[in-house]
Amino acid sequence: MTSHPGHGRQPCDTELARRFVDSALPLMSQLHSRARQLTRNAVDAEDLVQETVLRAYIGFNSFADGTNMRAWLFRIMTNTYINGLRREQHRPSEYLTDHFTDQQLGARDRGQRSAELDALDALPNTELADALAALPEQFRLAIYYHHVEGLRCREIAEIMACCEGTVVSRLNRGRSRLRKLLQSAQPSAGVKGPLTG
Missing domain, CATH: 1.10.10.10 (Winged helix-like DNA-binding domain superfamily/Winged helix DNA-binding domain)
Structure with a gap:
């Protein structure tokens, strides 16, 4: 038998999933809007929303009742976006070098901006x-x-x-x-x- 947290027993997976959907579904348009502001790209925004919802679902058992769901999801989204930008910064650039001159190859940007600064470009x-x-x-x-x-x-x-x-x-x-x-x-x-x- 299952119960709500605080009653000594943990909710079953089905109940937890239902509570997550009931809490997150009304916020999806706000999540999509925020993701489009961050990424400035519809495809990347959709990926960011999916990643955010997945991370939130996985961590929902630690979500405290009475906590602001919108703020929690926005925090997950912002962290996911910034972490993604950081991963991109550390990934080596891939270019087809046949199309570049030696001079162009040597003029590569030496400094890397922080993920937060890239987010501010929006x-x-x-x-x-x-x-x-x-x-x-x-x-x-x-x-x-x-x-x-x-x-x-x-x-x-x-x-x-x-x-x-x-x-x-x-x-x-x-x-x-x-x-x-x-x-x-x-x-x-x-x-x-x-x-x-």
């Missing part, structure tokens, strides 16, 4: 993306999740595995640094908008 404003990329990761992620994804501080705290007060602090400090970076990029223009308050 932002439309290059000055903003550059300023965000210059922020320490803890501030950059808090600002990204709050202002781009529209998540609440509580959801961000779950994703970043910290307390809500820490998120508020990171948002305030990150906004302040971002404001300074943007003002130094365009000293004659004042920064206005959602980051000013």
Whole structure:
């Protein structure tokens, strides 16, 4: 016989699968939207959603009731995407060298960007993306999740595995640094908008 967690017995696989589907299915359009923003490619977005759902399903037995499912899935997706970018960075490039001159082969890019910086390329404003990329990761992620994804501080705290007060602090400090970076990029223009308050 099976029961819910907390009653001393573990749910059976069928019940766990049903609970997962009931929780995840209503969020699929949001997952697809987020994946398209990250990958900027429909095929890669579909792969990312499938990988995210698979990882979430495998780990669903550790999902605590009462936890924000959307934040949990977004965290899995973001981590999966960034890990995929890192794998790509470490994979040797494959080229058909018959089509390149010796000079072109020697001019290969020597530096590699971080996976987080590649994810920021999805932002439309290059000055903003550059300023965000210059922020320490803890501030950059808090600002990204709050202002781009529209998540609440509580959801961000779950994703970043910290307390809500820490998120508020990171948002305030990150906004302040971002404001300074943007003002130094365009000293004659004042920064206005959602980051000013």
